[in-house]
Amino acid sequence: MTTQTSPAGIDVHTGTAAPLNQANVDTDQIIPKQFLTAVTRSGYGKHLFHDWRYLDQHEQVLNPEFSLNKPEHQGASILLVRENFGCGSSREHAPWSLDDYGFKVLIATSFADIFYGNCINNQLLPVQLESDQMDQLFALVEQDSTTQITVNLQQQTVTAGDLSFGFDIAEQHKNNLLKGLDAIGQTLELDAQITAFENSRPAWQQA
Amino acid sequence: MATTLYDKIWQDHMIDKNTSSSPSVIDKEGTEGLMYIDRHLIHEVTSPQAFAGLDDKNRKVRCPQRTFATMDHSISTRSLAIDACGPTNQLQLQTLANNCKKHGISLFPVGHQKQGIVHVMGPELGLIQPGMTVVCGDSHTATHGAFGALAFGIGTSQVEHVFASQTLKQSKAKSMLVKVNGALPIGITAKDVILAIIGEIGHAGATGHVIEYSGEAISALSMEERMTVCNMSIEAGAKAGLIAPDQTTFDYLEGREYAPKGDDWNQAVAYWKGLVTDEGAEFDSVIELNAADITPQVTWGTNPGQVIGVNTPVPAVTDFDDPIDQDSAVKALKYMDLTPGQKLSDLAVNNVFIGSCTNGRIEDMRAAAAIAKQGKVADGVTAIVVPGSVAVKKQAEEEQLDQIFVEAGFEWRLPGCSMCLGMNDDILQEGDRCASTSNRNFEGRQGRGARTHLVSPAMAAAAALAGHFADVRDYQ
Secondary structure (H helix, E strand, O other): OEEEOOOOOOOEEEEOEEEOOOOOOEHHHHOOHHHOOOOOOOOOHHHOOHHHHEOOOOOOOEOOOOHHHOHHHOOOOEEEOOOOEOEOOOOOHHHHHHHHHOOOEEEEOOEOHHHHHHHHOOOOEEEEOOHHHHHHHHHHHHHOOOOOEEEEOOOOEEEEOOEEEEOOOOHHHHHHHHHOOOHHHHHHOOHHHHHHHHHHOOHHHOO | OOOOHHHHHHHHOEHHHHOOOOOOOOOOOOOEEEEEOOEEEEOOOOOHHHHHHHHHOOOOOOOHHHEEEEOOOOOOOOOOOOOOOOHHHHHHHHHHHHHHHHHOOEEEOOOOOOOEOHHHHHHHOOOOOOOOEEEEOOHHHHHHHHHOOEEEEOOHHHHHHHHHHOEEEEEOOEEEEEEEEOOOOOOOOHHHHHHHHHHHHOOOOOOOEEEEEEOHHHHOOOHHHHHHHHHHHHHHOOOEEEOOOOHHHHHHHOOOOOOOOHHHHHHHHHHHOOOOOOOOOOOOEEEEEEHHHOOOEEEOOOOOOOEEEOOOOOOOHHHOOOHHHHHHHHHHHHHHOOOOOOOHHHOEOOEEEEOHHHHOOHHHHHHHHHHHOOOOOOOOOEEEEOOOEHHHHHHHHHOOHHHHHHHHOOEEOOOOOHHHOOOOOOOOOOOOEEEEOOOOOOOOOOOOOOEEEEOOHHHHHHHHHHOEOOOHHHHO
């Protein structure tokens, strides 16, 4: 697995993929509620996909049937999933757990809106491909789990074996990922404009 | 140009509108920009890391007076003690209290008379008003769209962004109009309406969209009912749901603690009356339903789009055309332990949960009590009623609804999110089957291996009495 980064962001990433061939994977599956009581951002990786990954509640017995537990998918840094990935709650613990587990890139047919934004804010690259392109990627990884997949954010391409696909991403999201920007710091430079806006409103709206 | 309600709220909150010196803030097409946030609601689960981020960079909360906090997700519904659910939950609750004190934010902690589920507390205090932008680190923030406010859930990084700047960078969503024509039949509730809509457009059917709900059936709804509808916009994938403010909205707000008063009230109402979609405004998509076709809804699967009428048999995999839907159906039937063709009235439930930000308001308590007083909770069924806020609990007790519930065999609990997501000790065991008035029937949502069926409060109460799903219209 290699990741070329610009000073603070993500640019080109190459790695193997773990396939999770399922639609509508919700945030309760990604990280169940009993792990949301922590007050920090770190340490969620071991609980990722808890209910599917472990046969017991204490995370002692791995489920050998679950894709991420298979020997051939150890060390995967790219997750392949289907449509509406990350649907459900706004918990940012979902991208925190995926990141902490070791995923750098998620490739799916589609993502839920809040989850997608949370990924961008955590330098986790969400790539959206067409359904038939996903079929081909899944087939390739199923055939050979050592397949190296390269995701080039600058050029907006996914390449693996003979496959090469382009993908769309909003310019502001791309910039944030490439440059690893401090979004808050950037906004705070507009303090004067924010204050002017506040002062322009009628008194009853000025809280 | 004719514009939608969403367009109007969007335009009124773009920062550079009134400042000519900031060309970089908003793009030429007006589809991306910096949005001012009027109201920020917070709770214990999604705020601690945001406060920590502020502290790391030595930043402060820009508008503590626009920010309101409550404790709801991690608290006990049996005890007011902050340590009742163990040391981890206690630390999270204490962290919220410390952070609110440090940053001067109003907090309604456990035991406070204004405490409640964040999406029940906010509206009942008058904190949510038409035309506002409202955010919270919680996907069910969509609830507040019932007031004609643009309300949406955000992640913790965005919570921190709002703390620091009272703004969010936003891209404009697409627009969807959902019209529910005609009058709702007797016995059909707002919950049935929104479940039917999600069943129609699918669990991801409104991804990337802001929905505006309209039509006779929507206009006729009370504010509580409108909140139920907007609450589950996220279960259709939508960023937000909106209902244009009208006299019902103004009547609900007038006199509430944080609503404008005196001349401010008059100015506000004048502004709010303009918050409607213009005739001829275009939406990216339009969905229409006939209210008369809606029956009491019950989810059978593991996402809210997998829903049927109470008298419809459990579907077969072959009932779906799309291979992805077929695959989801295979998994859902297995997890839910259902057989195609099975009747819901043959399906025994051993748990009933009445509450949540979807259905924890006073009208929900009344609807459930009206059924509860017609019988006793069936043998082998555990049924709990969790009011959405202290105010709802007090009102219900004044109306002696608590006595009706207790006499019928329901437990009457303290306010909180409770079994909707089970961050406290209100969790189900493997194999339990629950008729629940909450919003998500995901695998394990209410407990590992537990099976959740989403229904209205009246349907949940009917299932408690019958011991299986029952058509609530037989009880009217």
